[in-house]
Amino acid sequence: MTDASIEAITAREILDNRLEPTLRVTVETVAGTGRADVPRGRSRGDHEAIDLRDGDDRYRGRGVRQAAANVEDRIAPALVGHDATAQRTVDARLDALDDPEDPLGGNAITGVSLATLRAGAAATDQPLYRYVGGADTHVLPLPFFDLIEGGELAGGDLPFQEHQVVPVGADSVAEAVRMAAEVYYELGDIVRAEYGEASLNVGAEGGYNPIGVDDPRTAFDLELRAIEACGYDGEFALAADVAASHFYDPETGTYALLGETLSRAELLAFYEELVDTYPVVSLEDPLDQNDFDGYADLTDRLDVQIVGDDLFVTSPERLRRGVDRGAATALLWKVNQVGTVTAAREAARLATRNGYAVQVSERSGQTPDTWLADLAVGLGAGQIKTGVTRGERTEQYNRLLEIEDELGDAATFGPPAEGTLDP
Numbered sequence: 001m002t003d004a005s006i007e008a009i010t011a012r013e014i015l016d017n018r019l020e021p022t023l024r025v026t027v028e029t030v031a032g033t034g035r036a037d038v039p040r041g042r043s044r045g046d047h048e049a050i051d052l053r054d055g056d057d058r059y060r061g062r063g064v065r066q067a068a069a070n071v072e073d074r075i076a077p078a079l080v081g082h083d084a085t086a087q088r089t090v091d092a093r094l095d096a097l098d099d100p101e102d103p104l105g106g107n108a109i110t111g112v113s114l115a116t117l118r119a120g121a122a123a124t125d126q127p128l129y130r131y132v133g134g135a136d137t138h139v140l141p142l143p144f145f146d147l148i149e150g151g152e153l154a155g156g157d158l159p160f161q162e163h164q165v166v167p168v169g170a171d172s173v174a175e176a177v178r179m180a181a182e183v184y185y186e187l188g189d190i191v192r193a194e195y196g197e198a199s200l201n202v203g204a205e206g207g208y209n210p211i212g213v214d215d216p217r218t219a220f221d222l223e224l225r226a227i228e229a230c231g232y233d234g235e236f237a238l239a240a241d242v243a244a245s246h247f248y249d250p251e252t253g254t255y256a257l258l259g260e261t262l263s264r265a266e267l268l269a270f271y272e273e274l275v276d277t278y279p280v281v282s283l284e285d286p287l288d289q290n291d292f293d294g295y296a297d298l299t300d301r302l303d304v305q306i307v308g309d310d311l312f313v314t315s316p317e318r319l320r321r322g323v324d325r326g327a328a329t330a331l332l333w334k335v336n337q338v339g340t341v342t343a344a345r346e347a348a349r350l351a352t353r354n355g356y357a358v359q360v361s362e363r364s365g366q367t368p369d370t371w372l373a374d375l376a377v378g379l380g381a382g383q384i385k386t387g388v389t390r391g392e393r394t395e396q397y398n399r400l401l402e403i404e405d406e407l408g409d410a411a412t413f414g415p416p417a418e419g420t421l422d423p
């Protein structure tokens with residue numbers, strides 16, 4: 001028997017990939033220590049948990065340092081002595097401690113919850129993915145590579161946030177990463193030749209930013225040309241994170257796209273054409289984050305995966321609303337959207353029970369901490385999006401490759417439900 005009792009919890013402000021402050025939490029137990037960095041989105045959903053953060057409009061001046069102080073002054077005294085392997089109890093305690101009048105901060109809660117998970121793994125001497133997934137852990141996720149960026153995450157003119165290539169023909173993470181890397185280099189040559197050197201500047205997640213390209217169809221054409229040039233015709237599908245809330249006008253209920261003002265019906269017709277013309281298998285956030293009815297309609301009409309990110313914000317309650325109406329077919333899974341590991345796992349379970357796929361996701365603000373890769377495997381999600389280049393992204397791939405090696409012949413690759421992403 002090891003002793004996983006929590007002895008101390010500390011927190012400090014650190015920097016993420018954008019040189020912006022975020023939180024690092026350490027949970028010490030008698031038998032082992034866990035540490036976790038909290039990521040942070042830029043194109044966040046309105047219904048996400050709210051961080052305490054410097055410069056945040058809603059909590060200006062209170063900041064990440066306040067979140068760190070909350071961890072040490074308010075959370076630590078309440079959790080010391082608790083068993084770090086009793087994750088649900090710890091998370092319930094965190095929820096109970098939170099005070100809407102004087103919030104602990106979503107970042108404080110997520111940091112403590114994740115560091116506790118890590119401490120539990122360390123105290124029981126297991127890799128994090130196995131601690132989360134148990135003895136049957138074996139599913140490695142199929143990565144979605146965001147090769148061309150737009151929207152809030154890049155400086156260019158593309159309205160969609162991510163134009164992803166999905167190596168559906170790969171049979172391991174190692175092969176998927178190698179194939180995607182070849183397409184990434186080839187695409188780099190194409191955009192440099194046609195849109196100039198500056199097009200090689202990358203967005204928040206390492207995807208290109210072709211200067212002057214303002215139509216998602218052009219981005220898909222470029223990706224398809226690179227895929228073909230590499231001889232991978234048919235081995236890749238395409239996908240997008242539209243992040244449509246960012247070009248939606250709630251006053252008029254319309255979408256500003258490609259120089260036009262589109263009604264919801266017109267936008268749905270645009271997606272139908274897109275899916276008919278391109279090998280698109282997955283669309284994330286195609287409509288405004290509050291339009292459950294529109295999602296239900298789109299889900300009926302399109303035979304591709306529809307992923308809810310800002311729509312669900314990893315919240316079991318919002319996902320329940322989606323399930324009841326038949327809105328979307330997949331949950332984008334981001335722990336810090338909802339707060340605790342327990343709430344996020346509850347959302348993943350609810351998704352799976354109702355035939356929804358789960359796609360584990362990074363945030364645009366990240367550190368090289370790799371709990372994300374471990375959790376993707378531990379959940380058996382079968383899908384991950386974690387950007388392309390930049391160290392905080394490639395570290396996730398490095399960790400997935402390491403886990404794939406560790407699991408050896410026991411590993412399987414890609415979505416557990418057959419047909420989820422068939423091109």
Ligand SMILES: O=C(O)[C@@H](CO)OP(=O)(O)O
Pocket residue numbers: 040041042043044045161241243309361362363364365
């Ligand atoms: O919309 C998204 O899916 C993400 C990450 O790719 O953006 P952010 O982390 O900025 O919310």
Ligand SMILES: [Mg+2]
Pocket residue numbers: 241243284285309310
């Ligand atoms: Mg998104």
